[in-house]
Structures are given as structure tokens and as C-alpha cells.
Amino acid sequence: VSAVIGNSTASAGNAEAFLHDAHTAVGVVTGIAALGLVSALSGLTLRRRPALAAEPAVSRSGL
């Protein structure tokens, strides 16, 4: 993540150029948050259980 943002902002020489790159970089972090939202939604859809206590314990057997 920081590599993408670092590359995006590294060439910034003035305020306008920086802002252009910063908007791209903020778009990237917004996308990452949106992916997190999708992951959380998928968990809720799969489980449909209100409490964590209902989550299965991790199996000790096998890989």
C-alpha cells in the first residue's frame, strides 16, 4: 500500500501536482476500505450468526 502511495506522490513538485497524486492515492485507500467492507459483508452473509461465540473452534487436526 505504501509503495503505491509512495510512487504516486514521489514526483510531487508543487501543490497542484501533489494534490493530483494525492487524490489518486486517497482513491487507492478508499478502494482498500471498500474491499474490507466486502470481506466483512461476506462473513456476515455466510454465517448469519449474531454472536462470535457461535463461530466454530479451530480444528487441531490436520493441515
Added chain:
Amino acid sequence: MARPLSPSASPSPSPAHRPEAQGIDDASRRADHHVTGEQWSRRTWAALFLLCGVLFLDGLDVSMVGVALPSIREDLGLSTAQLQWIVSGYVLGYGGLLLLGGRAADLVGRRKILLIGLSVFTVASLLGGLVSDPNLLIATRFLKGASAAFTAPAGLSYITTTFAEGPGRNRALSVYTAFGASGFSSGLILGGLLTEAGWRFTFLLPVPFALLILALAPRLLAKDAPSERQRGAFDLPGAVTITAGMLLFVRTIVRAPEAGWTSATTIASFSIAAALLAAFVTIERRTRQPLVRLGILNAGHIKRANLGAMAIAGSYFGFQFIATLYLQSVLGWSALETALAFLPAGLLVAFGSTRVGPLVNRVGTGPLLIASFAAFAAGYALFLRADTDPTYLTMILPTMVLIGIGFALGFPSVNMQGTTGVEDHEQGLASGLINTSSRSAARPRWRS
């Protein structure tokens, strides 16, 4: 005299069979040695605060030194590359050794690893505040990162093996994560203030607090109970390959912006690191006593917790990097003014995280993570309006508030979810994984 707070070494009963009767810590500790319920004695609270203190110092140290970097460069005459290594040295030690640190807590003992790690942290902090040689300073930063790689999973797994799964553990983890986030936020402001007096104080400040924790820990934290491990079955090949692979992987990422992401050096380093990590996976699949049981990631909720931790840390620290540059380079704010701009988010995290435990008890971590990521996405999207003449009240403040809400809800939730349903003898591993997910996605950068 009441017994010190002790983690359980016995396998946890399945959550479905775990009674959540109310009780008072030592008196209510059942045969499996877990603390149950949410009514705890002073000693239990003191032990929890002690563990919180270790995490607080870790967060404080990371952000304080970040603020002090320009002053360090000016005083010691460091090159940009040397200055970058003040940050990267810490990242290398932390990222490279975190998985090993988590497993070491399971195998060697959580209290022992915590105390050894904190001792190294104290010595490295003291040396960092005294030395003037750039290479020695970088070495102390590596040592601090390495020590945090052992104390962070040891502290988290100490809590998860001490408090029974359910409301008590959720409350304990809420408090614990609030301290970690508060340490980071406080460090931004304290770093700005201390740097005015001299950058060395940013290294020295944690020393007396770490010494105090070291003095109190033997009284408050019980000795490690015998673990379930089979003596003489230590997975040395696994330990060597994972440590070498992770160290090389982190080092390559740290150096890639300078060397070039597509340069031969970077590609060769990534290839060797990938080969070492592949060898590690092969070893773990074949050995009878693996250092890291890969099957732990088969559980869907643990997989999602680690993905969530990566998304939270990766997006937040990336945003912080952009926002700091924006506020200082475009708007011309000082380091202290920038830290104060982040303060609303820090306050929300510090006070909001402690309320997350009861919320998790009512609705589970799933809905809270959804709310967290929705708040993060909205906050970041709001920052897309950034220009050369922003309005604090309508652009910067709402962004910080939304991000604070997202962090307060999400950070404790992924820690709870990532350690739920895991047996006690693998809590260090689960804690190491969740920490690795957070930190690998959040490599701090400094830009001259």
C-alpha cells in the same frame, strides 16, 4: 495474598460448552484457570493495565520517533537514506520476527517472552537516546522492532489465554486495543512537544515506564504454566526458513523504492524470499511438530479477521502518510498542528474502543466490522475533496471523525475475531498472525 494473574496452559473448552457465569476474577477462575465474567478484582485490572502499558509504549515509540526524524537528521547530519533506515530498521526487526515471536510465546512462555522483550526494548531505548553514531542508532531501532515482535503477540496471547472467550475477553481486548491506539496518537503530540526540547527525549521517555512495568510484572503476572509442547521437538528448519524469508521479504520492500521495484536486485531478493517462504510451507506441512500450524487459517473467521486487519492498517496508515504530507506540504502546518488535526480521531479511538466489548457481546464482530469499513470508506472519500484552500470544519474534521469511528470499531473487532475459537496453546500464533497482517500492510514511511 491473591495469586498473580495467570494465563491458562490447558486447552480451552469449546465456546458452546463454556459457562459464562459472573464471578470475581481469582475467586471465579475455574479449573481451567480462565478468568470469567466482567467483574474483576484490582489485581486483575492492574495486570491488564500492565499489559496495556507494554502496547501503549510500543505505539508511543513508533509515532514519537516519526515526528522527531527531521530533528535527528539535522542534529546528526544524516543522509536521507540513513534517516529512512531509522524507520525501516524498526520495520525490519518487527516484520521479520513477528511470526516467530508469536510462536515463541506459545512454546517458551508468554510472561518470559514478554519480560525478555521488554528488557531489550528498555536497553535499546536507553542506548538510542545516548548514541550519536547513525549506524548504532539504526541498530537500536532494529532491536526495538525485534523486541516489539515478541512483546506484542505475547501480550495479546496472555490476555486471550487468561480471559475466557466471551464478554470478559471482549472487554479486556477492548481496553487493550484502546491503549495501543492511544499510545500511537499520544506519541504524535508528545513527539512534537519533546522534539522541541531535543529528539533524544523521544527515545528516553519510554525508559522509566518500561522499568516500572518490569518491576511490577513479576508480582502481577504469574509464571508460565507448563505448555503442551513436546520437549525436544522444536522445528528448527521451520524457524530458520520463516525468519530468513520474512527478514529478506521486509528488507526487499523497504529497499525497493530506492533500488526500483523492477530492478534486478529487487526481483532477485523477492525470488529468494519467496523460495524461503515456500520451503517453510513445505517443511510445516511435513513436520510432526510444526512451528506454525497452517491449518489455523482454514477457519473462515480467522481468515477474514486477518484480511480485515490488513485492510484497516493498510488503508489507515496509507491515508495518514498522504494526510500528513498534505497538511504540512500544501497547507504549511507544523508537526504539532498536524498531530492536533489527527487528535479527534485519536480521542474517538481511545474512548470509543473501550465501548466495543459490550457491543460485540450484543451483535458480534461482523456488523461492527461492516460499520467500521463503511466509516473508513466514507471518511477517505470525503478527503477526495482536498484542495489548496480546505475548510477544516467541513472537510478535515468530518474525515478524522469518520476514521476515528472506523478505527474504534474495527481494530478491537479484528483482534477479537482473529483470536476467537483458537486453543490456548496456539493463541501466540494467532496473535502473531493478526499483528503481522496489520503491520505488513502498514509499513511506515518517511519522506524528506
